[in-house]
Amino acid sequence: MLRVNGHVVRALTVAGSDSGGGAGIQADLKTFAAFGVYGASVITGLTAQNTLGVQGVRYVDPAFVREQMRSVLTDIGADAAKTGMLGSAAIIEAVAEGFAEYPVRALIVDPVMVAKGGEPLLDADAVSVLKQRLLPLASVVTPNLPEAEALVGGRIVSWDDCHQAARELFRFTGGGLVVIKGGHVQKDWAGQSPYGGSLVPHAVDVVFDGDAFTYFAAMRIPSHRTHGTGCTFSAAITAARAAGASWIDAIASAKAFISEAIRRAQDWDVGGGHGPTDHSAPAQVVHGLSAGRCYAYVGGTWEEVAGRRGNPV
Numbered sequence: 001m002l003r004v005n006g007h008v009v010r011a012l013t014v015a016g017s018d019s020g021g022g023a024g025i026q027a028d029l030k031t032f033a034a035f036g037v038y039g040a041s042v043i044t045g046l047t048a049q050n051t052l053g054v055q056g057v058r059y060v061d062p063a064f065v066r067e068q069m070r071s072v073l074t075d076i077g078a079d080a081a082k083t084g085m086l087g088s089a090a091i092i093e094a095v096a097e098g099f100a101e102y103p104v105r106a107l108i109v110d111p112v113m114v115a116k117g118g119e120p121l122l123d124a125d126a127v128s129v130l131k132q133r134l135l136p137l138a139s140v141v142t143p144n145l146p147e148a149e150a151l152v153g154g155r156i157v158s159w160d161d162c163h164q165a166a167r168e169l170f171r172f173t174g175g176g177l178v179v180i181k182g183g184h185v186q187k188d189w190a191g192q193s194p195y196g197g198s199l200v201p202h203a204v205d206v207v208f209d210g211d212a213f214t215y216f217a218a219m220r221i222p223s224h225r226t227h228g229t230g231c232t233f234s235a236a237i238t239a240a241r242a243a244g245a246s247w248i249d250a251i252a253s254a255k256a257f258i259s260e261a262i263r264r265a266q267d268w269d270v271g272g273g274h275g276p277t278d279h280s281a282p283a284q285v286v287h288g289l290s291a292g293r294c295y296a297y298v299g300g301t302w303e304e305v306a307g308r309r310g311n312p313v
């Protein structure tokens with residue numbers, strides 16, 4: 001287990017269980033383990049789920065979610081924490097109150113709303129509660145494209161829209177970074193890079209820190225085994241940050257990890273539908289990257305790529 005200054009590095013996930021093991025709590029704990037970080041979990045709900053879809057969902061009583069947080073955070077503690085599927089407005093309230101009572105130094109909010117198969121994992125009336133109660137506590141928020149659209153209340157169909165959405169979301173986080181993930185970017189606008197260079201076909205994640213945009217691009221892997229990519233990515237940010245990485249280095253470490261996890265699962269046979277990624281991929285904490293740059297993940301390492309730097313809009 002990884003130690004920093006003699007102490008075991010600890011991370012907490014507050015999320016739902018995926019019985020299929022590709023997303024949710026299971027993906028988070030596997031990712032923490034891949035980074036050598038001790039993982040604890042607060043379970044907000046149970047899903048009966050596999051690679052074909054979500055067959056059922058049950059939420060945990062909000063008071064019991066709070067009780068789990070108290071158990072973990074008054075004893076084991078966490079160097080960083082993340083949230084995933086929260087389900088209902090009442091659970092979000094309980095989680096926000098839990099983090100207010102037992103604050104953590106780093107909180108990554110993955111605003112999970114819908115599973116890949118289209119099944120809702122957050123009640124419709126909970127989006128505004130997530131925005132008002134949880135985003136202000138976030139050190140980093142990691143929406144995918146549809147989640148960013150739901151949070152800002154408008155369509156995102158170009159890089160300009162994406163930059164605008166990041167600016168709007170930043171106002172809600174009260175200083176926390178915004179990472180808009182590029183897994184869902186449509187082919188017709190993925191054809192251009194967001195910063196002036198040509199980077200096709202890449203999955204590009206856009207990071208906004210209130211001052212500059214940073215871009216992380218990695219080859220888009222042609223695979224339908226991408227179940228749980230968002231959970232895995234946010235768990236990897238959490239683990240790398242818990243291990244002491246800067247935010248930009250933690251996001252780069254996570255992007256490299258998810259790329260490798262997707263690549264390794266490309267031809268495996270776990271389930272008959274949208275398969276999970278391979279959490280036994282190598283996890284390494286990247287060091288020394290800078291905000292406001294454009295980076296590409298090439299041959300297992302990060303390279304700064306040519307392009308317009310700083311604010312692109």
Ligand SMILES: Nc1ncnc2c1ncn2[C@@H]1O[C@H](COP(=O)(O)OP(=O)(O)O)[C@@H](O)[C@H]1O
Nearest residue numbers: 144181182183184203219220221229230233258
């Ligand atoms: N086919 C792919 N090839 C490479 N990276 C991908 C692919 N699909 C998603 N990613 C990356 O996986 C991470 C999670 O993104 P995304 O799939 O958009 O999240 P979510 O699972 O929440 O919808 C991001 O870093 C994204 O760029």
Ligand SMILES: Cc1ncc(COP(=O)(O)OP(=O)(O)O)c(N)n1
Nearest residue numbers: 016023024115116227228229230231
């Ligand atoms: C229990 C649970 N939590 C979250 C998700 C969504 O995970 P995500 O990483 O966004 O992956 P996809 O569902 O989009 O594959 C989930 N499915 N289940």
